[in-house]
Amino acid sequence: MATKASENERADAIRWIQAQMADYGLTMEELKAAGCFDPPPPPPPPPPVCYRNAQGMSWDGQGEMPDWLRRAVNAGQSVEFFRIG
Template sequence: MTAINERATAIRWIQDQIADYGLTLEELEAAGCFDPPPPPAPAPPPAVCYRNAEGLTWDGQGEMPSWLKRAVNAGQSVEFYRAG
């Protein structure tokens, strides 16, 4: 079934339900059927994967921050800063 046929079938079903239950446009509007959907919930902040003693953090995504690069270049293991 194509998207156009599915849409037409859905419209016919809605029309049948409206007729079967004697619904009016005003009743559907009052019930909020045409209200816009609520905005999506904000995304949670990224989990902290690495943290130093000063409280600087990195979630492990994107380029490594300068504080961690300096530590690694000085011979420290990245795993030393793993949070958790």
């Protein structure tokens, strides 16, 4: 159930939208035609895992190297040792 604060915020948002529609002369039909009510696209699939250790910790190869892999590399292990496939 919504709280009183969120009910008030919701009502404020509705009033703001109504005011914007009035200011710009927008109709519901125009908003529908512009795709405003289309469902959002599905999120992209996660990137495939490229590296995994024996404990099942994984990394997709994007962004900063995770601690578990950095420690292994600093200890002399090759990154390629953990490559999958």
